[in-house]
Amino acid sequence: MAKTNHQKEKLLVLLEILRTESDETHPLVVPRLIEKLQARGIAAERKSIYDDLDTLRRKGYDIVLHRGKGYYLGEREFQLAELKLLVDAVQSSRFITAKKSNELIEKLERQTSIYGAQTLQRQVFVAGRVKSMNESVYYNIDAIHKAIGENRQITFRYFDYDQNLKKVFRHNGKRYRVSPYALLRSDENYYLTAYDSRAEQIKHYRVDKMVEISVTDRRRDGAEAYQSFDLGEYARIHFGMFKGEEREVLLRCDNRFSHVIVDRFGESVHMVPEDDSHFTASVRVAVSPQFYGWVFGLGGGVTILSPTDVAQGMKDQLELVLRNYTVIM
Structure with a gap:
C-alpha cells in the first residue's frame, strides 16, 4: 500500500483516536480504526494496526481488547x-x-x-452562579506562588466595588508592598496572608480584589512572625476573614449546636456541660459584625456570656438592626 506524507504521524494519530473516540463502552474494531486513519490521510493495513497497538502497550499505554467488540484506551491520567x-x-x-x-x-x-x-x-451549570468579576485572579494566584517560591516581596493595588459596581482603590490607588507567605481559602474566597513590614503584623487580602501584582527583587520580611503563625487557627478566629480584636469569648449553647461549635472551632475547642440541655464553650474569635451575625444566625441557641463588652456589642448590633426595621414599619 502506498505511503502518504502523514505516515510518520500514524502511531500518534492512532493513539489520539483511541484516547478521544474509545472507552470501555465504545471499543473500536480494527477495520474501524483503519477507516478513521484513512479519513485523516493515513494509509494502514490490518497487520500494521496490530503491530502499532502492541507498540503502544510496550510504551505503557493501557490498550484493552474487548473480545468480539474491539480495542479501547483503558487507564488514563484521569479517570x-x-x-x-x-x-x-x-x-x-x-x-x-x-x-x-x-x-x-x-x-x-x-x-x-x-x-x-x-x-x-451534563453536569456543567456555571451560568447564574455567584462568581468573581476579576478575570485576573487566576494569574494572581500564580504570581503569588512564584513570589513565595522565590522568597520575594510583592506590590499590588487593592480595591472594593462601589454601589455602581465600579472599582474604588484603597489608599488612593497607592501600591501595597507585603511579604507573601500563604494562600488561604475561606468562605469560597482565596486570601493571601502576608507580612506588612510597616505595620509589623500579618494581614490578609482577598486575591480577587488584588490587581497589578508585581514580584519585586526585595527578599521577604517577617519570617520570625510567620514561624509562630497558625494559619488554621487564624481562619477559625476571623469570621468571613473580617478583621476585629481577638478575644476569648464564653458561649452558652444548646446541646443541639455541639456539632456546629466543633465544625467552626475544631475538635480542640473547650466545651463544658452546664445542665441537661446546655453546655458552655470557650472560643477565641475576632470580634466583628460578622461574628455577631454568626451568633444571631443560630436563632437564640447560642448566647454570649462574657466578656461583658462583647455581650453588650451583640446587644447593640441587635438594637441597630431593630431600629432599621422600626423605621420601615
Whole structure:
C-alpha cells in the first residue's frame, strides 16, 4: 500500500483516536480504526494496526481488547470519576470567573473520550452562579506562588466595588508592598496572608480584589512572625476573614449546636456541660459584625456570656438592626 506524507504521524494519530473516540463502552474494531486513519490521510493495513497497538502497550499505554467488540484506551491520567470531581470543584469555586470556569472545564473534557466529555457537560451549570468579576485572579494566584517560591516581596493595588459596581482603590490607588507567605481559602474566597513590614503584623487580602501584582527583587520580611503563625487557627478566629480584636469569648449553647461549635472551632475547642440541655464553650474569635451575625444566625441557641463588652456589642448590633426595621414599619 502506498505511503502518504502523514505516515510518520500514524502511531500518534492512532493513539489520539483511541484516547478521544474509545472507552470501555465504545471499543473500536480494527477495520474501524483503519477507516478513521484513512479519513485523516493515513494509509494502514490490518497487520500494521496490530503491530502499532502492541507498540503502544510496550510504551505503557493501557490498550484493552474487548473480545468480539474491539480495542479501547483503558487507564488514563484521569479517570472519569476524578474528572467529575475536578469539574465540580471548578464550578463551585467562587473566585474563578464564569469565563475561566468554562475554559478550564473544556480542558478537562479533553482528558477523556468524547463520550465521557458528554457526561461531564451534563453536569456543567456555571451560568447564574455567584462568581468573581476579576478575570485576573487566576494569574494572581500564580504570581503569588512564584513570589513565595522565590522568597520575594510583592506590590499590588487593592480595591472594593462601589454601589455602581465600579472599582474604588484603597489608599488612593497607592501600591501595597507585603511579604507573601500563604494562600488561604475561606468562605469560597482565596486570601493571601502576608507580612506588612510597616505595620509589623500579618494581614490578609482577598486575591480577587488584588490587581497589578508585581514580584519585586526585595527578599521577604517577617519570617520570625510567620514561624509562630497558625494559619488554621487564624481562619477559625476571623469570621468571613473580617478583621476585629481577638478575644476569648464564653458561649452558652444548646446541646443541639455541639456539632456546629466543633465544625467552626475544631475538635480542640473547650466545651463544658452546664445542665441537661446546655453546655458552655470557650472560643477565641475576632470580634466583628460578622461574628455577631454568626451568633444571631443560630436563632437564640447560642448566647454570649462574657466578656461583658462583647455581650453588650451583640446587644447593640441587635438594637441597630431593630431600629432599621422600626423605621420601615
